[in-house]
Amino acid sequence: MNISGNTIFIPGATSGIGLALALELRARGNTVIVGGRRTDLLDTIAAEHPGIDTVEIDTAEPASIDSAAKAVLARHPDLNVLVTMAGIMRIEDWHRPESFLASAEATVTTNLLGPIRLIAAFIEHLRAQPDATIMTVSSGLAFTPLKVTPSYNASKAAIHMLSESLRLQLADTTVKVVELEPPAVRTSLLPGQETSEFAMPLDEFVAEVVALIESQPDAREIQVERVKFLRYGEARGDYDQVVATLNAADPHGN
C-alpha cells in the first residue's frame, strides 16, 4: 500500500499499536477512522485529533460489525484500506478447562472470527476500489509459541495462514493483503507489558512500520527487525532454541 492518500479504517485503535499507527498514518496524509468499544477513548481521540473520525465497534459482535461498516462506508465512500487490528491476549492454564475454556473462546472470537467478519463486511466495497489493502495483524507468536498463551498463539497462526490464502485468492482483484507481524511491543495488551524490558517501545515500533510501508509498498509482510528472531526460527534451523529462549525470557507473556 502507498504510505499516503488512503482512507483507512482501523477497528482496534483506541489504544496501543492501533492508535499510534492511526496518528502516524494521519500525519502522513491519510484519512483515518479509528474504531473500538471504549467510547470515552473514542471521544477523547476525536476531541484531540479533529482530522480523525471515530466509530464505535465491538468486533466480537456481528451486528456491531455490520452497523459500524455501514456507518464508515456512508461517511467514507472512498475507503480503501481495512486494518484488522482489534485483539486480546490472555494467559491460560490448559490443565483445567475452567481456567482456559472461556478465555480460549473469547480469544478465537475476537482475534480470528473478528477479522473474518470484518473482511466479509468490507470485501465487496474494497474490490470496487482501484487500489485497496487489507492489513491483517498477526504476531511473532504466530511462528514461535509462548507457553502461557496457547489460544492467542493459535489465533495469530491462523491469521498468518488466512493472510497467505487470501492473498492468493484475491490476486485477481485490486485488493492486496499485507500481514503486520509485531514482536513484543510496549502496550497494555497484557498487564505489565507497557513497561516490559522485553518489549519494543511503541514509538520505535510504529516509526519502523511506517518506514517499511513507505520503502516496500508491495511487501506481503511487515516485519520490523526485532520480529525476525521469532519469525524465522524454523527457516534458520534454530527453532528449538528460539522457543526455549522466548519462554525462558519472559514467563508472563512478552
Ligand SMILES: NC(=O)c1ccc[n+]([C@@H]2O[C@H](COP(=O)([O-])OP(=O)(O)OC[C@H]3O[C@@H](n4cnc5c(N)ncnc54)[C@H](OP(=O)(O)O)[C@@H]3O)[C@@H](O)[C@H]2O)c1
Ligand atoms: N503489543 C504487542 O506486543 C503485540 C504483539 C503482537 C501482536 N499484537 C497485536 O496488535 C494488536 C493491537 O494490540 P495492542 O498491543 O495495541 O494492545 P491494546 O492496547 O490492548 O489494543 C487492543 C485494541 O483492540 C481493541 N479491541 C479489543 N477487543 C475488541 C473488540 N471486541 N472490539 C473492538 N475493538 C477491540 C481495543 O479497543 P477497545 O478496548 O476500546 O475495544 C484496543 O484498541 C492486537 O491484535 C495484538 O494481538 C500486539
